[in-house]
Amino acid sequence: MHLQDAIWGITLTGMGLVALGFILVILQAGKPADDAATAKSAQTARRFQARLFGVLLVIFAAGSWATLHNYPIPPQHRMLDAQQVVDVTGRMWSWQIEPATVEVGRSVEFRVTSADVNHGFAIYAPDGRIVTQTQAMPGYTNVLLHAFDVPGTYTVQCLEFCGIGHAPMAAEFQVVASGGQ
Numbered sequence: 001m002h003l004q005d006a007i008w009g010i011t012l013t014g015m016g017l018v019a020l021g022f023i024l025v026i027l028q029a030g031k032p033a034d035d036a037a038t039a040k041s042a043q044t045a046r047r048f049q050a051r052l053f054g055v056l057l058v059i060f061a062a063g064s065w066a067t068l069h070n071y072p073i074p075p076q077h078r079m080l081d082a083q084q085v086v087d088v089t090g091r092m093w094s095w096q097i098e099p100a101t102v103e104v105g106r107s108v109e110f111r112v113t114s115a116d117v118n119h120g121f122a123i124y125a126p127d128g129r130i131v132t133q134t135q136a137m138p139g140y141t142n143v144l145l146h147a148f149d150v151p152g153t154y155t156v157q158c159l160e161f162c163g164i165g166h167a168p169m170a171a172e173f174q175v176v177a178s179g180g181q
Helices: 002-028 035-068
Strands: 084-091 094-098 101-103 107-114 119-124 130-136 142-147 152-158 170-176
Touching: 002 035, 084 101, 084 119, 084 130, 094 152, 094 170, 107 119, 107 130, 119 142, 130 142
Parallel strands: 084 107, 101 170
Antiparallel strands: 084 094, 107 142, 119 130, 119 152, 152 170
């Protein structure tokens, strides 16, 4: 919640600055100005706009980096250092998962594609919570990297409506203790 509070504070500060700008314009509206005062005012306004733009650009860049630098998107066009590789193909209305057993605590590289239309590849833990997800798209392989902490039966569901057989489009795979099958 701290990030949301910071964003709320930044928003309120920005709204306050805009309100102050309007107040300044209203206060200056009734004063007569000569050409020199008008030119000076325009130059001051341009400097203020440039500085404000620079500050907002820095805030945007810093905020983007702070929120996205740990986003877990593995490289999509090279082999990863995963200890296990699982090939997944979605098709109307089933999943083909090979192999169907992975080991707990070891990184798993899921290579997800589709044989026909777009599918949403979602892995659900044994307790029913979603663990991770990506898209299965025809002609493209998305790479998803994940390490499972809990052994058990995991369920794969389609998250994108893909036709009349979408609802029962599910599959299972096993996460077993290291060395076990």
